[in-house]
Amino acid sequence: MSGKLLVTVAKDAGFCFGVRDAIEKAKETAAKHGKVYMLGNIVHNERVVSDLEKRNIRVIKSLYDATDAPVLFRAHGTIPELWQKAADQGVGIIDATCPLVYEIHHEIKKLHAENRRIFIIGDHGHDEVVAIQAQVPDATIISTPDEARAIGRVKQAGIVSQSTQMMENVQEIINILMMQVFDLKFVNTICFPTRRNQDQIKELAAVNDVMIVVGSYTSANTKRLVFVAKTLNPRTYQVEDADDVDIEWFKEAKSVGVSAGASSPDDLIQEVVQRIKSI
Numbered sequence: 373m374s375g376k377l378l379v380t381v382a383k384d385a386g387f388c389f390g391v392r393d394a395i396e397k398a399k400e401t402a403a404k405h406g407k408v409y410m411l412g413n414i415v416h417n418e419r420v421v422s423d424l425e426k427r428n429i430r431v432i433k434s435l436y437d438a439t440d441a442p443v444l445f446r447a448h449g450t451i452p453e454l455w456q457k458a459a460d461q462g463v464g465i466i467d468a469t470c471p472l473v474y475e476i477h478h479e480i481k482k483l484h485a486e487n488r489r490i491f492i493i494g495d496h497g498h499d500e501v502v503a504i505q506a507q508v509p510d511a512t513i514i515s516t517p518d519e520a521r522a523i524g525r526v527k528q529a530g531i532v533s534q535s536t537q538m539m540e541n542v543q544e545i546i547n548i549l550m551m552q553v554f555d556l557k558f559v560n561t562i563c564f565p566t567r568r569n570q571d572q573i574k575e576l577a578a579v580n581d582v583m584i585v586v587g588s589y590t591s592a593n594t595k596r597l598v599f600v601a602k603t604l605n606p607r608t609y610q611v612e613d614a615d616d617v618d619i620e621w622f623k624e625a626k627s628v629g630v631s632a633g634a635s636s637p638d639d640l641i642q643e644v645v646q647r648i649k650s651i
């Protein structure tokens with residue numbers, strides 16, 4: 373490698389507004405009540421989780437553990453059963469559900485009211501998808517083209533997608549279902565921050581010598597972005613923090629694109645950028 377590396381960071385890399393707002397709400401609530409609980413982590417990022425713990429924002433396993441402070445329902449939505457349970461137990465709820473997730477709940481109910489068989493394109497077991505599925509009876513989750521093929525013939529179907537799905541995966545699944553479903557109605561519920569993030573990463577991966585994606589290995593959203601970037605640029609690498617950056621990746625490179633999963637905080641992205649610039 374010779375000369376200085378030109379580093380371009382995706383304009384909207386990192387937290388989406390839904391996660392940003394949820395974190396703000398958690399901080400405000402903890403400051404007001406001294407403490408706030410969450411059923412599971414607010415984002416799949418270890419640094420964010422430990423920062424929040426320091427502010428008395430605690431992860432609990434059950435609503436029964438919320439004895440002395442309210443519970444924050446996270447950005448990606450919560451199953452109706454838990455809302456009911458919280459009401460029955462008199463637990464205070466701070467609702468941080470993203471408005472775009474509520475929109476998916478609304479759309480799936482509308483499709484169900486039209487007597488369609490319901491499909492959700494999304495990851496099995498992901499909290500957002502589980503909460504979407506719980507909005508209507510008998511919704512089927514499809515995560516791969518193979519699962520779509522296995523569905524067989526359907527007369528009337530209504531389909532939504534998880535907000536962070538990859539456009540290409542959704543398109544492939546819809547193409548398969550179009551051959552199998554007589555009357556298909558698809559509402560594209562991939563949210564606009566996700567689409568924007570995917571578009572920006574594609575642009576950067578195509579024009580830069582090396583592409584770096586910042587995000588936790590436990591984040592499905594980051595994994596998808598890495599996959600998208602890799603199809604356009606084989607020199608794509610995922611890092612969790614600045615320490616993961618390997619000087620060997622930048623041999624003969626002149627330009628580097630940097631993006632991040634929706635659960636990566638700004639300071640972490642900046643640390644990675646500084647590390648690359650120092651090479």
Ligand code: SF4
Binds near residue numbers: 390391447448535634
């Ligand atoms: S990824 Fe999209 S839907 Fe999910 S919290 Fe962020 S903005 Fe909302």
